[in-house]
Amino acid sequence: MSVLTFDPSGDPILERRRQIQSIAQASLGRRKAYSAVALGICWVFLVLAIIPLVAVIVYTFAKGIVAWNATFFTQVTKPEGIPDGGVANALVGTVIIGAVATAVTIPLGLLGGLFLAESDGRVASGIRFTADLMTGVPSILMGIFGYIALVKAFGYSGLIGAFAIGMIMLPIIMRACETAIRGVPGHLNEAGLALGARRFMIARRVILPAALPGIITGVLLAIARGVGETAPLLFTIFGNQYMQWNPTKPMDALPLVIYNNSSQPYPDLLQIAWGAALLLMAMVLVLSIGSRIVAARLQRERR
Amino acid sequence: MTTDSVTTPAIEDDVNLTTGEVFPERPTGHPVMQLTDVAVAFAGRTAVRDVTFDVHDREITALIGPSGSGKTTLLRALNRMHDTVRSARVTGTIMLGDTDVYATSTDPTLLRSRVGMVFQRPNPFPTMSIYENAVAGLRFNGVRKKALLDEAAESSLVAAALWDSVKDRLKAHASTLSGGEQQRLCIARALAVEPEVLLMDEPTSALDPIATKRIEELIGELKNRVTIIIVTHNMQQAMRVSDRCAFLLMGEDKAGELIEFDATAKLFSEPDDARTLDYVNGRFG
Amino acid sequence: MATTDTAPTGGEKRRHGRFSLSNGAYRVVLIVGAGIFAALVAWFLYSIVNQARPVFSALGVSWIFQPTWNPNLHEFGLLPFILGTIETTAIAMVLAVPIGLGTALSLAYLVPARVKVVLGSAVELLAAVPSVVYGLWGVVALAPLWREYVEPFLTSVLGWTGLFNGPNEGVGLLLAGTILFIMVLPTMVAISRDVLAVVPREQVEGAMALGATRWQVLRKVVLPDARTGLLGAFTLATGRALGETVAVALVIGNSNYIAHSLKSPAATLPSLIINNFGEASGTELAALFGAGLVLLVIGLGVNSIARVLVRGKTGAAGGATSVAVA
Numbered sequence: 001m002s003v004l005t006f007d008p009s010g011d012p013i014l015e016r017r018r019q020i021q022s023i024a025q026a027s028l029g030r031r032k033a034y035s036a037v038a039l040g041i042c043w044v045f046l047v048l049a050i051i052p053l054v055a056v057i058v059y060t061f062a063k064g065i066v067a068w069n070a071t072f073f074t075q076v077t078k079p080e081g082i083p084d085g086g087v088a089n090a091l092v093g094t095v096i097i098g099a100v101a102t103a104v105t106i107p108l109g110l111l112g113g114l115f116l117a118e119s120d121g122r123v124a125s126g127i128r129f130t131a132d133l134m135t136g137v138p139s140i141l142m143g144i145f146g147y148i149a150l151v152k153a154f155g156y157s158g159l160i161g162a163f164a165i166g167m168i169m170l171p172i173i174m175r176a177c178e179t180a181i182r183g184v185p186g187h188l189n190e191a192g193l194a195l196g197a198r199r200f201m202i203a204r205r206v207i208l209p210a211a212l213p214g215i216i217t218g219v220l221l222a223i224a225r226g227v228g229e230t231a232p233l234l235f236t237i238f239g240n241q242y243m244q245w246n247p248t249k250p251m252d253a254l255p256l257v258i259y260n261n262s263s264q265p266y267p268d269l270l271q272i273a274w275g276a277a278l279l280l281m282a283m284v285l286v287l288s289i290g291s292r293i294v295a296a297r298l299q300r301e302r303r
Numbered sequence: 304m305t306t307d308s309v310t311t312p313a314i315e316d317d318v319n320l321t322t323g324e325v326f327p328e329r330p331t332g333h334p335v336m337q338l339t340d341v342a343v344a345f346a347g348r349t350a351v352r353d354v355t356f357d358v359h360d361r362e363i364t365a366l367i368g369p370s371g372s373g374k375t376t377l378l379r380a381l382n383r384m385h386d387t388v389r390s391a392r393v394t395g396t397i398m399l400g401d402t403d404v405y406a407t408s409t410d411p412t413l414l415r416s417r418v419g420m421v422f423q424r425p426n427p428f429p430t431m432s433i434y435e436n437a438v439a440g441l442r443f444n445g446v447r448k449k450a451l452l453d454e455a456a457e458s459s460l461v462a463a464a465l466w467d468s469v470k471d472r473l474k475a476h477a478s479t480l481s482g483g484e485q486q487r488l489c490i491a492r493a494l495a496v497e498p499e500v501l502l503m504d505e506p507t508s509a510l511d512p513i514a515t516k517r518i519e520e521l522i523g524e525l526k527n528r529v530t531i532i533i534v535t536h537n538m539q540q541a542m543r544v545s546d547r548c549a550f551l552l553m554g555e556d557k558a559g560e561l562i563e564f565d566a567t568a569k570l571f572s573e574p575d576d577a578r579t580l581d582y583v584n585g586r587f588g
Numbered sequence: 589m590a591t592t593d594t595a596p597t598g599g600e601k602r603r604h605g606r607f608s609l610s611n612g613a614y615r616v617v618l619i620v621g622a623g624i625f626a627a628l629v630a631w632f633l634y635s636i637v638n639q640a641r642p643v644f645s646a647l648g649v650s651w652i653f654q655p656t657w658n659p660n661l662h663e664f665g666l667l668p669f670i671l672g673t674i675e676t677t678a679i680a681m682v683l684a685v686p687i688g689l690g691t692a693l694s695l696a697y698l699v700p701a702r703v704k705v706v707l708g709s710a711v712e713l714l715a716a717v718p719s720v721v722y723g724l725w726g727v728v729a730l731a732p733l734w735r736e737y738v739e740p741f742l743t744s745v746l747g748w749t750g751l752f753n754g755p756n757e758g759v760g761l762l763l764a765g766t767i768l769f770i771m772v773l774p775t776m777v778a779i780s781r782d783v784l785a786v787v788p789r790e791q792v793e794g795a796m797a798l799g800a801t802r803w804q805v806l807r808k809v810v811l812p813d814a815r816t817g818l819l820g821a822f823t824l825a826t827g828r829a830l831g832e833t834v835a836v837a838l839v840i841g842n843s844n845y846i847a848h849s850l851k852s853p854a855a856t857l858p859s860l861i862i863n864n865f866g867e868a869s870g871t872e873l874a875a876l877f878g879a880g881l882v883l884l885v886i887g888l889g890v891n892s893i894a895r896v897l898v899r900g901k902t903g904a905a906g907g908a909t910s911v912a913v914a
Contacts, residue, residue, distance in 0.1 A: 013528055016455060017497035020446060024416045024799065027445025032412070035803035042698060045690030049777060050707070052770045053714040056725050063728075111621020118618065127622055129895065130629055136824075136891040138831030140858045141880050144865060145632050148639050148877075167632065170625060200614035221716075228718030230834045231858075235865055255834075258720045262727055262838055270728065277721045288716040292709060382797060389700070416799035426790040430812040439808070440798035489794070496798060 057281070064278025067271045076243050077257060080266045087276050089243045093158060093251035094280070097237070098227045100162035100247055105169045106219060112170070113177020113215075114203060128178070131171035140231040142167050147235040156238035158247035164232035169222040176218020180211035213298035220291035224284045230255035254280045335360040335530050336381070336500055341395035342558075343376050343385065349558040350376045354395070356549055356564040358500070363522065363531045365545035365567070367538065369587060372551040373559025374534045378502050381532065382418040383411040399499065416444050419493035419529075420502045424509045425485035427477035427492070434473035436488055440496040455495045462528060463491035464521055483514025487521065494529065501525070503533040507540070519544055538583060542571055550579050636884060639877035646871060652882060657844045657860070659868070664875040666882060668846045672761070672854040673886075675847065676836060677829040679765025680772055684825055687769075688776030689818070693806060695777065696784040708781065715774035723838035726767045731758035731839060738762075739851055753849040759841040760853045767835050772825040779824060779898065783817030784810060820897030827891040831883070833858035857883040 075086030116128055146164035154160065184207050192202035208215070238250040239260070254276045261273035334357035342352035351373025358364050366374040376385075383404065385391035397404040404414060419440070427436045437456040438446075446452060456473075460466040465487045469475075477488060486506060493501055503522070507515040522531060522544050535541050541548055548571075549564045563570060563579045571583050581587060609617065643651065643664065654665025695708050735758030742762075743752040787810045795805040811818070841853020842863055855863075857879050868876055 012458070013497060016451075016458070017499070019451065020441065020444065020455070020497050021416070023446050024413060024444040028410060028413055031445060031801050031804070032410075035801035038803040038807070039698060042690040042694045045687045046694040046699070046707075048687055049691040049711070049773055053711070053773070056714075056717060056722065056770070059725055059729055060721060108621055108624060111618055112625050115618040115622040124622075127626060129892075130626070132895050133888055133891050134629060136827050136831065136887065136894075138833055138858055138883055138887055140831075140833040140861050141636065141884060142632075144639075144861065144877065144880055145635050147865075148635050149631065167628060170628070174625065198608060198614070199611045200609040203614070224716050228716070228720070230718070230720045231862060234862065255718060255720045258724055259834060259838075262720075262724045273724055277718075277724050280718055281721050284716050284718055285713065288713050292713075384793065384797065387796070412799050412801055414799075415797055420797035422790055422794060422797075424790060426788070426794040428791060428794070428809055428812075430815070439795070443795070443798050443800040443804050443808070492798070 060274065060277050060281055063271075063274040064276075064281075067275025068278070072272070072275050077241055077252060077272070079241070080264065080269055085268065085272055087254060087257055087272060087279065089240060090252040090254045090257045090276065091279070092243065092245065093237070093240070093253040094227055094255070094283075096245070096247050097158050097162045097165060097233075097251065097253060098223060100159065101166040101169055101226055102219070102223055104162070105166045105173050105222070109170055109173030109219075109222075110177050110208075110215070112174035113181060116174065116178040117181035118199075128175070131174050134171040135168075135175070137168075138231075139164075139168055139229050140234075142232040143235045146232060151236060156236065156250040158237050158244070158249065158251035161233045161237035161251065161253070162247065164236050165226045165229055168229060168232065169226045172222040172225065173218055176222070177211070177215050180214025180218065181207055183214055184210040213294050217291045217295045217298070220287045220294065224287035224291070227287075228255065228280060228284050230259050234259070333360055334358060335400060336532075337396075337398040339396040339398075341377065341380065341393070341397060343373070343380050344392045344394075345388065346390035349556065351551065351559040354549075354551075354561045356561065358530060358532055359547070361526055361528075361530050362546040363526055363533060363544055365541040365548045366532065366534045366551060367536075367541045367548055368551035368559070368562075368582070369553070370536070371553045371557075371559070373553070374551055375504055376559070377551070378504055378532065378534050381500070381502055382415050382420055384420070386411055416440070416496050417498050418500045418502060419496060419498035421486070421489050421493050421504065421506050423505045425482060425489050427480070427485050427488050429476070429478050431477060432474045433469050433477055433480070433488060436477050437491050437495055440492055444496060455497070456491075459491040459495040460488075462494055462525060463487040464517070464524075465491055481514070483510050483517060486510060486514070486518060490518075490521065490525075494525070498529060500530045500532060503531060505534050505536060508536060515540075538571075538585075542567060550574075550576075550582060552578055552582070633884075636877060636881050640874055640881045643871055643874035643878045646874075651875075652878070655846055659864075659872040659875075662871065664871070664878075666857070666860075666875075666879055668844055669855050669857045669860045669879060670882065671846055672840070673830060673856040673858075673883075675761055675854070676764045676768055676840070676856055677826060679761065679850070680768035680829045681822070681826055683766070683769040684772050684776045685822060688773055688821075688825070689780055691773075691777045692780035692784055693810075695781045697802075697806060697810070708778075711774050711777050715778070719771065719832060719835045720838075722767055722771055723835035726763060726835060726839040727759065730767070731763060734758045734763050734766075743851075751850045754851050756851060757841065757853060759839050760851050761840065761847050762850045764836045764840040764854070764856075765850075767839055768829045768832055771832060771835060772829050775828055776821055776825040779821035780814075780818055783814045783821060787813045816897055820894055820899075823890060823894035823897055827887060827894055830890060831858065831887050833862055837862050857886075 071084050072086045073091070074088050075084050076089040077087060078085035112127070112131070116124055116131075142164045145167070146160050150160045150163060188206050188210060189202060192206050233253050233256055237253060237256070239256050240250045240252045244251045257276045258273045258280065261269040261276075264270065336358035338357070339355050341354040343350050354377055366378060368374055379385055380393050381397060381404070385393060393405060399414070399417060402409055402414075428439060431439065434456060437460055438452045441452055441455055446455075457466060460469065465484060468484065469480075472479075477485065480488060486509075490506070506522075507518050510518065519540060522533065525531060533545065535544075545567045547565065548567050550562045550570065551559045552562050554560050563574055563576045565574070570579060574580050574583065647664065651664050652666045652670070654663070655667045656663045656665045657668060691711070695704055695711075699707060735756050739752075739756040739758070739762065743756070746752055791809050791813060792805055795809045800808070836856055837859035840855060840859055842855050842859060843853035844855055844860075847854040860879055861876050861883075864872070865876055
């Protein structure tokens with residue numbers, strides 16, 4: 001049913017136009033003010049978001065840089081009351097555990113990523129979904145898993161810590177590899193096949209080199225995540241007051257030192273914690289920025 | 304000169320049989336938009352320049368020319384769509400009636416309620432229903448009264464030849480319409496605000512031939528209601544639909560310029576400029 | 589690019605030039621690789637479930653909802669920790685949604701192009717700050733602030749709601765929720781911004797051409813268009829908040845009782861585990877694994893929903909934000 005009325009004396013178009021224009025002009029001020037306020041709030045929120053994030057970094061830097069001296073880097077952790085404490089053992093631990101975890105997860109992640117990139121079936125979808133979920137599993141669960149699966153049998157050791165960290169890194173690397181490999185233009189693969197090359201050779205000589213920037217990006221991000229984790233280490237490496245280069249023994253690590261010293265009321269232990277926090281944060285930020293630089297280079301090469 | 308020699312208005316033009324709206328005779332021919340030495344540049348590089356012509360009330364003016372001649376850039380300058388591009392500079396004068404479009408006292412938001420736009424690819428708002436799409440412009444401009452919204456929606460959907468197919472499903476999502484129907488919805492949406500001028504940027508180039516034909520018919524019918532400026536790639540379309548044409552061509556400096564502006568019949572049969580003659584004879588495209 | 593194999597000149601060239609696999613063998617190797625991953629996941633799930641079994645056989649399922657946790661009296665109840673987990677996450681998300689969305693809108697539509705890249709990268713980088721650093725900063729720098737300024741202020745302004753009873757201790761639900769908010773903000777902002785930025789330009793222009801103000805364009809066209817993706821961002825951020833362990837454990841005050849005020853110390857499922865696992869045995873240990881199982885179920889549930897919502901909305905963001913620090 002039409003809602004229009006027949007008005008023979010006026011032009012309904014012009015009349016409506018006049019009405020609409022008068023409403024539009026009358027409401028213009030209000031509409032613009034509303035918009036300005038709403039956008040202003042967005043700006044305010046932007047600032048509110050940046051502040052705490054900047055505060056963490058600045059505060060950690062200020063507190064941590066004070067702790068950085070020769071002793072800090074060369075001495076091992078000492079309990080309260082004993083002078084000349086440092087984080088040398090924890091730094092060694094973090095590096096070794098990180099290296100072991102990386103060494104194992106890169107090949108596995110590469111294989112998994114290749115598998116996912118070359119498969120489209122339901123099994124592949126399932127594995128992909130699982131990998132995505134596993135990147136979000138609370139890391140404490142990896143810690144207790146590592147304990148129950150391996151520590152009971154083999155005792156505390158750096159290797160088990162690397163295992164727990166690796167469990168977190170693996171799905172990240174797998175998905176990053178898959179994304180990078182899928183990003184390689186299809187014609188490269190087809191050219192290889194047309195030449196009669198085997199899939200393995202194509203992957204090794206063509207696809208992986210082309211996907212390398214994306215893979216490196218993903219690996220760096222995974223390492224950044226891995227070395228920053230605390231919970232998986234708590235029940236697997238146990239900590240160690242002495243320098244320990246052997247990963248089959250209990251080790252210490254930077255996140256553990258920070259965690260343990262955080263709740264201590266002793267200022268010199270707290271200072272060590274800040275120094276370790278700055279060190280850890282610096283390592284993680286360098287890895288993250290590095291991965292961004294590689295990603296940017298990847299973008300430029302693709303142009 | 305395409306002067307309407309109407310002393311007795313034809314029934315189809317002036318009375319809408321469905322709704323009973325009567326559109327009394329309004330004097331046509333006087334300029335509703337005047338462009339003088341208009342130029343648009345991006346980051347210093349001119350995209351189109353030396354544009355001077357008048358757009359006459361309730362006529363259809365076509366901007367024609369090969370790709371790259373600046374037709375769309377010019378069109379978008381008319382409703383200040385370049386405002387969001389930081390590097391854009393529009394020079395010259397564009398008058399809409401008594402209003403200087405680019406004066407600092409002119410509010411662009413308000414301007415766009417007087418100069419509407421239909422885009423090349425249909426862009427109905429996907430999360431809104433057909434009705435909500437039709438009244439979207441009104442709502443943006445502060446209209447809240449349901450009676451006015453309903454009236455404008457119906458009138459514009461009728462004008463866009465869409466009312467009969469959608470009147471029973473106004474709450475359906477816009478995405479349930481076909482491409483041609485979606486474009487007509489976009490036309491209705493633009494019309495609902497009752498703009499003085501409707502800008503159309505190649506409105507049929509994304510549609511199939513049948514939908515194209517229907518929209519061309521529609522554009523002819525809309526003439527009585529609103530002044531139309533249409534950019535088209537398609538010479539035949541310009542010939543079929545428009546009253547006057549502005550022919551633009553890219554010059555040696557890679558900027559488009561206005562070569563000739565005249566009544567369509569004259570431009571296509573006896574143009575003043577040799578380049579125009581070449582273009583309408585299809586010697587380059 | 590492809591390089592041709594050089595002919596082998598002897599045994600030592602074999603490793604570089606000649607090693608290859610048939611297509612079949614290659615496929616098998618890949619399947620084995622993926623299979624190892626699947627096996628590890630299965631082992632993980634099995635371990636958690638298996639270790640939790642004793643407490644379920646002894647106490648059924650209802651123990652999860654009991655309000656008292658007292659291993660010495662053989663009372664195991666997870667309700668305080670489930671509530672703590674939910675409450676801290678809720679506080680975090682109540683703050684993260686408006687601020688995250690506002691920030692994302694700013695980054696996607698309001699900020700000039702050059703600044704956009706810098707700020708956007710900065711926000712994403714901050715997702716990499718280790719959780720333990722947030723915890724340290726929270727307990728040393730923020731807790732005193734909360735005790736001296738924030739909590740008294742909130743109590744004076746909002747005390748009438750009954751949510752702010754009790755002493756001002758600094759550590760507690762409020763601080764934990766706030767730290768969580770800061771930690772999930774980068775996730776929320778990064779995904780939201782990506783989702784908002786891919787709203788088709790023609791929609792935005794269509795609204796502009798009708799005479800809409802900038803906010804009207806954002807509110808009526810951009811936000812509705814991005815609805816699903818934004819919901820995904822929210823869910824993903826919630827999933828992260830739920831699983832966060834170390835930072836929360838350091839600032840939540842660790843009380844095993846149900847909190848009655850936003851200022852009370854409390855505990856979450858992860859903080860329960862991290863604080864008690866070291867010395868637990870027997871049924872308590874099984875109960876902690878049970879808590880882990882509950883946490884796993886909640887976390888996987890929320891993350892599954894998130895993945896389904898975000899899938900296909902953005903390409904890179906899905907991968908980049910998988911690097912979330914717990």
